[in-house]
């Protein structure tokens with residue numbers, strides 16, 4: 302599968318690195334595709350990875366991961382003419398300026414806003430409730446970290462669930478895209494625990510069943 306990733310920061314680089322290791326072809330869509338940092342990232346798996354501009358990365362992509370700041374999403378995504386129905390995975394959390402709350406919730410979510418800015422894409426919210434440390438190594442002893450996802454397109458959600466499984470996490474369908482409101486609030490709780498209560502990034506959410 303060809304997967305493009307907008308943003309080569311902490312989330313984009315880890316997901317790209319790991320998805321390429323799973324055998325996918327990964328295009329890093331960067332503001333500076335020829336910059337040294339991005340070249341070093343590509344050089345880790347040069348047979349499967351390359352870098353390009355956002356515009357050039359989209360036409361033949363089957364999946365596009367948005368792993369840039371929420372505040373940049375309207376500008377970046379609205380500039381794209383046509384997403385051709387690709388699966389757009391929204392990883393964002395719409396944090397406020399002091400990182401201790403969300404800019405929106407209850408009546409909308411970053412996931413729903415992103416779907417408005419990318420109307421020709423099939424948006425699935427995922428990877429927003431998980432730390433980079435867990436994306437890198439999702440196993441906790443015998444258990445795999447839970448990765449929640451939500452969206453309105455059944456086939457798109459199936460694709461994302463498969464990618465989550467390939468990455469070694471447990472996919473849990475969290476319902477329609479409007480439930481991004483709850484996944485983003487869940488991420489806020491996680492961030493509070495990790496950053497302010499001292500849990501750090503080496504902890505993960507897990508759904509248990511009996």
Ligand SMILES: NC(=O)c1ccc[n+]([C@@H]2O[C@H](COP(=O)([O-])OP(=O)(O)OC[C@H]3O[C@@H](n4cnc5c(N)ncnc54)[C@H](OP(=O)(O)O)[C@@H]3O)[C@@H](O)[C@H]2O)c1
Pocket residue numbers: 307308309310311312313330331332333339367368369370371373392393394395428429430431432433
């Ligand atoms: N860090 C986490 O633990 C975590 C976990 C779950 C979800 N998230 C979410 O995932 C997204 C990415 O987080 P991150 O931690 O990977 O962020 P980051 O390390 O700051 O990377 C963000 C990347 O976005 C790209 N970008 C495009 N326009 C930008 C702009 N105007 N300013 C800054 N960066 C810009 C940059 O890539 P180029 O330079 O290549 O363009 C940058 O490296 C965020 O929405 C965040 O809320 C983060």
